[in-house]
Amino acid sequence: MNKEYKDYFNSIVPATGDSEFLDRVLRKAEAMENNKKRINFKKPLIAACAAVVALGVGVSAAAATGLIDFDKFFNNIFTADNEMGSTLVANVDDIYIEISDNDYDLNLNAIIGDGKNMFGSFEIVRKDGTPVTDHLMNSVAPTGMRAVEEWCGLLANNSSDKLNKVRPTLDSGKIHYSINDAGNIDVHFEVEAVYELNEIPVVVTFQNLYCIDENGSTYPVFPVDAWIDFTYTPTPNAQVTKNVVITENNKNKLNLLKASDGGTLHPELIDGSIGCMSAIFNVQYTDAFAAKRTLSHREDCDIKLIKSDGTEIAINFKQMTAMSSKETNGTIVNDMTFKLFFMTEDNVRTAFDITEISAISIDGIVFDLV
Amino acid sequence: MSEQELNEYITLYRTTVFKVAFNYLKNYEDAEDISQDAFVKLYTCEKQFADSENVKAWLIRVTINLCKNLLRSSWHKARSELPQDIPFNAIEENGIHDCIQRLSPDYSAMIYLFYYEGYSIKDIAKLCGISSVAVRTRLSRGRAKLKEMLEGGKHNE
Numbered sequence: 448m449n450k451e452y453k454d455y456f457n458s459i460v461p462a463t464g465d466s467e468f469l470d471r472v473l474r475k476a477e478a479m480e481n482n483k484k485r486i487n488f489k490k491p492l493i494a495a496c497a498a499v500v501a502l503g504v505g506v507s508a509a510a511a512t513g514l515i516d517f518d519k520f521f522n523n524i525f526t527a528d529n530e531m532g533s534t535l536v537a538n539v540d541d542i543y544i545e546i547s548d549n550d551y552d553l554n555l556n557a558i559i560g561d562g563k564n565m566f567g568s569f570e571i572v573r574k575d576g577t578p579v580t581d582h583l584m585n586s587v588a589p590t591g592m593r594a595v596e597e598w599c600g601l602l603a604n605n606s607s608d609k610l611n612k613v614r615p616t617l618d619s620g621k622i623h624y625s626i627n628d629a630g631n632i633d634v635h636f637e638v639e640a641v642y643e644l645n646e647i648p649v650v651v652t653f654q655n656l657y658c659i660d661e662n663g664s665t666y667p668v669f670p671v672d673a674w675i676d677f678t679y680t681p682t683p684n685a686q687v688t689k690n691v692v693i694t695e696n697n698k699n700k701l702n703l704l705k706a707s708d709g710g711t712l713h714p715e716l717i718d719g720s721i722g723c724m725s726a727i728f729n730v731q732y733t734d735a736f737a738a739k740r741t742l743s744h745r746e747d748c749d750i751k752l753i754k755s756d757g758t759e760i761a762i763n764f765k766q767m768t769a770m771s772s773k774e775t776n777g778t779i780v781n782d783m784t785f786k787l788f789f790m791t792e793d794n795v796r797t798a799f800d801i802t803e804i805s806a807i808s809i810d811g812i813v814f815d816l817v
Numbered sequence: 818m819s820e821q822e823l824n825e826y827i828t829l830y831r832t833t834v835f836k837v838a839f840n841y842l843k844n845y846e847d848a849e850d851i852s853q854d855a856f857v858k859l860y861t862c863e864k865q866f867a868d869s870e871n872v873k874a875w876l877i878r879v880t881i882n883l884c885k886n887l888l889r890s891s892w893h894k895a896r897s898e899l900p901q902d903i904p905f906n907a908i909e910e911n912g913i914h915d916c917i918q919r920l921s922p923d924y925s926a927m928i929y930l931f932y933y934e935g936y937s938i939k940d941i942a943k944l945c946g947i948s949s950v951a952v953r954t955r956l957s958r959g960r961a962k963l964k965e966m967l968e969g970g971k972h973n974e
Contacts, residue, residue, distance in 0.1 A: 452913060452917075453933065455913050455914050458914075461848075461849060465827055468852070469827055472856045472860060475857045476857045479861065
């Protein structure tokens with residue numbers, strides 16, 4: 448190694464001695480242990496939330512409202528050849544994008560989720576701004592792509608360094624491709640892990656994309672291989688409980704969902720402020736309704752958060768998990784838990800006070816939250 | 818873990834941990850704090866390590882994560898980024914020290930781990946939780962950036 452570099456690194460030494468350092472470590476460890484015993488998991492509601500978190504950076508003020516400037520959040524990110532600009536990412540770091548054809552680019556729209564579930568959205572574009580569809584390999588490829596294969600999301604397992612391939616199949620709900628209005632390819636993917644995704648490197652690769660037309664013929668579509676590499680760090684959840692209220696008005700209207708006590712809205716705590724990006728709704732009901740319904744991947748489900756002043760906050764990007772049921776003391780009690788991950792419809796971070804959310808509307812059915 | 822074991826690990830790896838933290842944070846005080854936090858985590862974790870080298874790698878990995886968390890925090894971003902407490906008599910403009918200080922944490926950390934600590938690309942990828950491709954790219958970019966800064970300044974290689 449060059450002597451000057453070596454001298455530089457040699458010069459970086461701690462200022463204190465080891466014994467003093469040991470003492471400080473032990474005192475910190477003791478303080479941490481004492482603090483654990485005092486932690487109250489019922490954190491008070493703190494005002495200002497953001498619908499989507501960028502890099503886990505907190506909202507600036509407790510009562511902040513309005514749009515948030517993203518530029519300052521991207522200091523530690525770099526990409527292969529493009530700028531993140533004002534795209535929304537959440538809880539990620541070390542984003543690295545590599546693409547085999549320099550005419551193309553990947554715009555990362557959002558990555559959100561909790562410890563074991565991750566949902567992501569990005570767009571494949573061309574740097575010259577022309578629609579990707581103008582350049583697909585097959586000149587007669589249909590405009591409506593129905594299936595694209597050979598995409599795999601890779602999770603590196605911390606303990607063994609084995610790569611677990613998440614290889615989604617068509618209609619599994621794990622991945623969804625579409626051509627958007629700009630003629631580019633939108634990709635939504637989902638990763639469901641059996642272990643925590645905290646700071647585990649996630650690699651998403653594209654290769655050999657093809658599509659299938661209505662006749663079942665396949666077309667090689669996208670000649671470009673791409674690689675996105677990032678580390679995901681979910682922010683801790685604050686404990687906030689809101690109950691869903693049953694009313695005669697709402698309990699019979701939707702045959703998939705009936706509400707009882709137990710709904711909870713879980714904001715995510717980001718560096719001292721609350722950012723709301725996931726909600727867990729627990730509903731229970733007892734009646735003759737016995738059929739199970741599944742709300743998995745109801746992307747078409749229209750969901751709005753309703754503030755106490757009547758303002759609706761539309762949910763744009765979302766995923767939900769399924770419903771289950773159980774029997775208790777001879778009575779059928781249907782439980783439904785769904786997790787909702789969302790961004791606001793206008794794709795910007797709009798801070799709002801979660802205490803202001805008084806109801807949730809699902810497919811037009813309004814459920815009051817108390 | 819016993820205090821004696823902790824003390825042994827501190828003796829062995831404290832300086833390495835400190836250097837890693839400093840490469841990320843460019844600040845002696847923050848590096849010292851993060852070093853303490855890393856060893857607190859070692860002391861309080863229940864993980865069984867196969868050998869001493871595993872402990873070192875684990876410490877580096879934890880240190881990197883702690884540094885990244887700190888860099889991401891809004892509190893940290895509100896502070897000045899210029900280090901004020903470098904114990905050098907003078908910081909030569911565009912000298913090695915100045916240039917590495919000005920490199921982004923990811924680049925300087927890569928250069929440190931690869932050239933000074935002697936880790937392989939693959940090992941660095943594991944330590945930092947990124948792909949080998951990303952390590953190679955950051956090394957390459959870090960070197961290019963350094964070269965650009967050095968050639969553009971008063972210091973000659």
